[in-house]
Amino acid sequence: MSQSIVIGLSAVIVAIRDGEAMVLTVRPRDAAGRASELAGLPFGPFDPQAHRTFELALRAFVTQQTRFELGYVEQLYTFGDRGREAPVANMGPDAAAARVVSVGYLALTPAAVETHAPDTEWSSWSRFFPYEDWRGGRPRVLAVLETALRRWACASRGAEAANRLARARLAFALDDAPWNEERVLERYELLYEAGLAPEAARDRGESCGAVSEELAAAVGEPMISDHRRILATALQRLRGKLKYRPVVFELMPEAFTLSALQRAVEAISGVPLHKQNFRRALERTALVEGLGRLDADTGGRPAELFRFRREMLSARPVSGLSLPLLRD
Amino acid sequence: MSQSIVIGLSAVIVAIRDGEAMVLTVRPRDAAGRASELAGLPFGPFDPQAHRTFELALRAFVTQQTRFELGYVEQLYTFGDRGREAPVANMGPDAAAARVVSVGYLALTPAAVETHAPDTEWSSWSRFFPYEDWRGGRPRVLAVLETALRRWACASRGAEAANRLARARLAFALDDAPWNEERVLERYELLYEAGLAPEAARDRGESCGAVSEELAAAVGEPMISDHRRILATALQRLRGKLKYRPVVFELMPEAFTLSALQRAVEAISGVPLHKQNFRRALERTALVEGLGRLDADTGGRPAELFRFRREMLSARPVSGLSLPLLRD
DNA sequence: TCAAAAGTGTTATCCTTACACCCATGT
DNA sequence: ACATGGGTGTAAGGATAACACTTTTGA
16 A cells, blocks of 8 residues: 555735735644744645535634635646645644645735734745845845855865855855845745755754754744745746736725835835836836825825726736836 | 545646747546547656655656656646546556545756657647737737637626626726736636636536637637646746746756747747847856857847857846836 | 858837936824 | 925937848759
8 A cells, every 4th residue: 555645724814014015824733732933834634525615624723723814826846745734733633644745826916914813923025035125225134144155165176166156156145246125036946955944954864953043044934844935936926927917906995195005015026126127117017096085194295196907807818017226 | 544645746847949938738548548638747646655755756757658858847736626527547556446646746947859759749839828918919819819718708797797707807808908928826716616728617517618610710629627727827937937037047058049949938938039139138147158169050140159158147136037028 | 043041230118227306104 | 585395398329110132052
């Protein structure tokens, strides 16, 4: 009899709060009821008898676990590598001996409502990927990563060293290479491969790798199992999709100001945008419509409120928003 | 004890032959050794004990089944809907009672070599999606689909009818809506939902839906299980990826002419391109380099041979090729 | 000599980028 | 009055789309 397979579903649930991109995290409890040290994504087993599709199963267990309803949902990727799953508590009784395969999903919700569910909280992306936020210019933590990555590259010889250096350069914008905000997974995987992400040591069965506190802060907080990999996949997908589908609006309330929209796009893509060019590009898409009402709580001059013209989606093919960079 | 899960791996293996996009298909045999009526994709069970990752398992069984080595490989999607899998012969003994989940992969190879494997052949996309080929202008089969889709839309009432019509219009470029070559899956799923794809009747347990021969030809040849859905996903992914990653070159030989490259891009995207604008855009990318050698077998004036500068990939972030449409 | 396919020049238009400036409100 | 954020005009440069034309081979 061959080893049995268990499918786990994980959800990256994204919302914008105060101009920050947030993700819903949990601290699962072990059999003894102790909450985990590490954060994880909401996840649960897929029961083939109970559910007709993955998506239905996902919606059901997320509602049950975090007490809230998902809107926009899309499948990300299926992870099946042995040695990178670390089977965890609530996967059911069979999970211990079985091979766990996890199917990751991305979900977008318009507001970071309080969940009132135990062990559940909203966390900022940057807790897990501090180096991904370039809104305030090149993040300082990159200097620490650069040193560590160069050391890793030089630890091998010949062509391999050159290859490692080239990859690090491209991924982390070293030596004046341009920053590409989309390659989130590539960066995380490079940190994992270089042994800088704490998950790497853990998956090899070693105790916590001895790294400086400074480096640990630059690499970001680790997560349970392969959840940070799923999170990186989600951020990558979202950053890419932003540009060719109007998905930001799934994260906005009914009425919003153009500045709030721009801040949402910036929070997700992690780069600062040029205000006027952003607006001009938005105008061309005809995806939003002024409501004539004003929002007085902006600090300065009141801003006009806009709404997403959802009807455009069924009128003609629409692309996403362009990212007119603000060069700093 | 809960129902067990079996994971199946399916591969969409693409190559260009004589300017046509081809996909490797098989005709699996049942227990009695009879070859299936319908074509399918190369597929096999994932054995969690034998393989560390999906990709390794995929490469192993494809080599064993079709006698050839895969190059570029990427995961497409994981399909788990009950009622759309139709478990088939070589999934192993446990498959009958189990829930089958299939993970689809896309693979690109530079030449459509003869496989010399039994029950294996190269098929053109258009066998399965005749309406996707707009290289020679709007395909005639669309007229038949249009009639059938309008009938389907009108078969429901009120908002639902309007919704169906809007979706059909967008997906199939009816009423002068622009053709969007990327939405391959959306089109196939619409045909499935409308009951026009033979797979729909089969999955409902009905015998072959009684449709005219003309309509059957317009909808395209059905495949085993959910393989045509996986194929549609692959074509969609490939058409999209073409534009933002230089993947066409995975399908080209070492040396090629610019016309051959253009024909390859046209074969995949299914739209005719403007020759000079295609070349100018290509030139800007600096992704190819003239070899100074000529290809004499072009019929007219000999064409210069070019090569893909693979080293560009590690030099800086590169995007794919633009599709400068040739309006007809 | 003619068909067939390769390869080039040039222009109008649109989009992107980058600049600097004015407006309405609260304190 | 002034700080704060909202909102606008305009000009340069580059990419795109659309023209039509020349060149080199094989039959």
